[in-house]
Amino acid sequence: xxxxxxxxxxxxxxxxxxxxxxxxxxxxxxxxxxxxxxxxxxxxxxxxxxxxxxxxxxxxxxxxxxxxxxxxxxxxxxxxxxxxxxxxxxxxxxxxxxxxxxxxxxxxxxxxxxxxxxxxxxxxxxxxxxxxxxxxxxxxxxxxxxxxxxxxxxxxxxxxxxxxxxxxxxxxxxxxxxxxxxxxxxxxxxxxxxxxxx
Amino acid sequence: xxxxxxxxxxxxxxxxxxxxxxxxxxxxxxxxxxxxxxxxxxxxxxxxxxxxxxxxxxxxxxxxxxxxxxxxxxxxxxxxxxxxxxxxxxxxxxxxxxxxxxxxxxxxxxxxxxxxxxxxxxxxxxxxxxxxxxxxxxx
Numbered sequence: 001x002x003x004x005x006x007x008x009x010x011x012x013x014x015x016x017x018x019x020x021x022x023x024x025x026x027x028x029x030x031x032x033x034x035x036x037x038x039x040x041x042x043x044x045x046x047x048x049x050x051x052x053x054x055x056x057x058x059x060x061x062x063x064x065x066x067x068x069x070x071x072x073x074x075x076x077x078x079x080x081x082x083x084x085x086x087x088x089x090x091x092x093x094x095x096x097x098x099x100x101x102x103x104x105x106x107x108x109x110x111x112x113x114x115x116x117x118x119x120x121x122x123x124x125x126x127x128x129x130x131x132x133x134x135x136x137x138x139x140x141x142x143x144x145x146x147x148x149x150x151x152x153x154x155x156x157x158x159x160x161x162x163x164x165x166x167x168x169x170x171x172x173x174x175x176x177x178x179x180x181x182x183x184x185x186x187x188x189x190x191x192x193x194x195x196x197x198x
Numbered sequence: 199x200x201x202x203x204x205x206x207x208x209x210x211x212x213x214x215x216x217x218x219x220x221x222x223x224x225x226x227x228x229x230x231x232x233x234x235x236x237x238x239x240x241x242x243x244x245x246x247x248x249x250x251x252x253x254x255x256x257x258x259x260x261x262x263x264x265x266x267x268x269x270x271x272x273x274x275x276x277x278x279x280x281x282x283x284x285x286x287x288x289x290x291x292x293x294x295x296x297x298x299x300x301x302x303x304x305x306x307x308x309x310x311x312x313x314x315x316x317x318x319x320x321x322x323x324x325x326x327x328x329x330x331x332x333x334x335x336x337x
Contacts, residue, residue: 031281031301033333045300053317062260100295101319103261 037163037191039083044090047167047185052097054183055171061181064173071105072098073142077169081152091146094169107142144173144180162190245332248274249306264318266326275308282330284316286323294320301331
């Protein structure tokens with residue numbers, strides 16, 4: 001009788017704990033502790049912050065941009081790993097931070113098609129005052145562009161998985177072809193008993 | 199039957215432990231030098247005894263933005279796993295762009311001294327604070 005009661009209580013607590021009452025959802029902080037050995041949101045955020053700080057602090061960049069706010073464009077970073085990462089989002093985040101620094105101006109080639117379509121509408125529909133209509137050929141030209149790559153090395157030993165990720169970013173001068181700035185962010189994470197689905 | 203009861207209890211305990219593992223919060227120590235003085239606000243005495251902020255220096259990077267260097271010294275012989283976040287404030291004491299500042303991992307070897315650096319991303323940033331928290335280093 002006593003054993004049956006213990007069994008019943010344990011099972012009841014198990015049912016409650018395993019979430020029969022539906023999923024429990026929490027708002028999480030952005031920089032939470034790692035839950036896998038793979039690339040996570042906090043790794044991307046740290047990388048973006050480090051790259052933006054490094055670029056702002058670099059003496060070579062300051063010398064190349066002295067007395068002006070250079071116009072920059074972005075070439076999305078290349079993903080040389082097997083994992084799926086939105087590389088454009090990373091360069092977009094770096095751009096956001098750099099724009100906030102008020103040291104650079106940015107143009108965006110990826111929206112050039114939409115720009116042309118709007119200008120065509122202004123020119124052809126007749127709704128816009130022709131004197132105010134924006135025409136192609138007046139846009140700023142990018143003087144430099146930001147790009148980079150992500151690489152990784154994965155090592156497995158028994159049930160231990162070791163991931164090494166390396167972000168590399170460069171700022172290149174379009175006119176001279178010179179690489180003005182470059183930096184790396186290395187991330188190494190390992191886990192034991194982690195299930196891999198790739 | 200007793201074996202089944204024991205197994206069920208073990209499962210229940212493991213579930214409980216699993217839930218607590220995720221809610222373990224980091225502890226924090228905040229260095230405030232808005233007034234030019236280094237004052238430690240201890241959120242946790244354990245962390246205070248493990249890490250000390252031994253120096254704070256400011257300079258300017260070539261672009262004119264402020265840069266801060268915090269020198270941290272381990273007070274213990276074992277390796278400690280920390281995270282730190284440097285926040286910047288304007289001349290009125292309001293935090294600038296607080297949401298985008300991230301906690302960065304920092305592993306300090308026993309009795310070692312390390313320097314962490316932060317660069318402001320706004321010309322309005324004049325002072326900064328470092329917040330340190332300790333993470334589970336059981337791995």
